[in-house]
Amino acid sequence: MLIPVSLITVIATVALAQEPGLPAGCVGSYPDPLYCSDKGGWFNPNPDKCFPLDGNPRPSEKVYIQDESNFCLNLPNRNSVYLNQAYYSQGRKPTIVDAEGYVQSYCVGGVPPGALPMPAGAIQAAHVIKNFTIPGQRYMQIWGYLNCDPLNIECAGTAADPFYGAGQYDSGAFEHCGKEPYSGVNQDKNPGFSVYYMKAGSVGDRPGFCMRVCEGDHGVGMPCDISSPGQDVKGCATVMPGLVFNEGFSFMDVANQVVTTVTKDVPTTTLASTSNTVVSQTVSVSSVVNTTTPSKSASHPLASVGSFITLICISFFF
Ligand SMILES: *[C@@H]1O[C@H](CO)[C@@H](O)[C@H](O)[C@H]1NC(C)=O
Numbered sequence: 001m002l003i004p005v006s007l008i009t010v011i012a013t014v015a016l017a018q019e020p021g022l023p024a025g026c027v028g029s030y031p032d033p034l035y036c037s038d039k040g041g042w043f044n045p046n047p048d049k050c051f052p053l054d055g056n057p058r059p060s061e062k063v064y065i066q067d068e069s070n071f072c073l074n075l076p077n078r079n080s081v082y083l084n085q086a087y088y089s090q091g092r093k094p095t096i097v098d099a100e101g102y103v104q105s106y107c108v109g110g111v112p113p114g115a116l117p118m119p120a121g122a123i124q125a126a127h128v129i130k131n132f133t134i135p136g137q138r139y140m141q142i143w144g145y146l147n148c149d150p151l152n153i154e155c156a157g158t159a160a161d162p163f164y165g166a167g168q169y170d171s172g173a174f175e176h177c178g179k180e181p182y183s184g185v186n187q188d189k190n191p192g193f194s195v196y197y198m199k200a201g202s203v204g205d206r207p208g209f210c211m212r213v214c215e216g217d218h219g220v221g222m223p224c225d226i227s228s229p230g231q232d233v234k235g236c237a238t239v240m241p242g243l244v245f246n247e248g249f250s251f252m253d254v255a256n257q258v259v260t261t262v263t264k265d266v267p268t269t270t271l272a273s274t275s276n277t278v279v280s281q282t283v284s285v286s287s288v289v290n291t292t293t294p295s296k297s298a299s300h301p302l303a304s305v306g307s308f309i310t311l312i313c314i315s316f317f318f
């Protein structure tokens with residue numbers, strides 16, 4: 001595939017910079033993007049020259065979900081050497097997919113070592129489901145609305161942006177040329193949950209996010225399936241059945257179906273409506289670099305050209 005000259009220039013420029021926690025010269029924890037695109041964007045038999053010095057998963061890239069008031073998401077790292085050179089210093093903001101390989105966990109509530117506090121006002125709504133009904137397939141799920149301004153990220157979907165202001169992060173391993181291969185789940189907060197995936201950015205007429213942390217692996221049919229074809233370019237409501245975006249903060253354990261609603265003050269500047277809005281997502285894949293490669297390809301910024309999220313919004317008035 002073609003790689004823009006400007007991108008090669010940026011990669012070459014930042015190659016000499018130093019990112020904390022990574023070996024000298026490394027600016028992100030991910031497989032060499034040029035190598036991966038040469039090899040078809042998936043299997044990578046070589047050891048990682050940028051294997052992090054601070055562990056796997058990296059303390060700065062661990063997520064967790066306990067309830068609607070205690071969780072961490074991986075989001076573009078505002079302190080990233082690469083993102084500063086390629087975006088912030090030029091007055092630009094990265095999208096979620098632009099920042100793959102340069103993430104940082106930002107937390108609401110408990111902030112474990114290596115994580116940072118979520119910027120105030122970033123989380124506009126959050127709903128959590130605990131599903132421990134099937135041993136070996138237990139998971140926690142969170143979703144809600146974002147205000148992308150305090151996060152310094154671009155979430156507006158435009159026709160020029162093939163990802164429509166969205167993207168996926170996950171704990172897919174280095175061997176598969178995934179990004180964030182050294183991100184993972186905080187074992188103090190979600191013991192035994194080894195994998196996660198999250199999507200964020202445009203989920204319709206306003207930005208949002210969804211994430212699961214899971215037992216087991218990323219295999220097909222598992223709660224944190226990232227292996228089904230096209231899974232990483234599908235919307236939240238498609239990959240997390242039953243998910244509905246709406247206002248507020250809540251927690252539900254599927255074992256007893258009891259919903260606990262929590263009242264919080266959130267800045268209302270970006271909230272457009274007092275009605276309950278049900279957002280369902282469908283996804284169209286406008287173009288795919290190599291449809292025979294496994295689904296993880298679309299979470300690789302150079303190999304991913306692809307999805308945009310189309311929204312159908314239905315307002316209910318009570
Ligand atoms: C809970 O998780 C199991 C295992 O993945 C799944 O089969 C079931 O549909 C989930 N229940 C709900 C209510 O989502």
Ligand SMILES: *[C@@H]1O[C@H](CO)[C@@H](O)[C@H](O)[C@H]1NC(C)=O
Nearest residue numbers: 039040042290291292293294
């Ligand atoms: C697409 O990916 C498959 C599987 O990795 C590979 O065999 C094939 O050569 C690739 N095709 C192109 C055009 O890159």
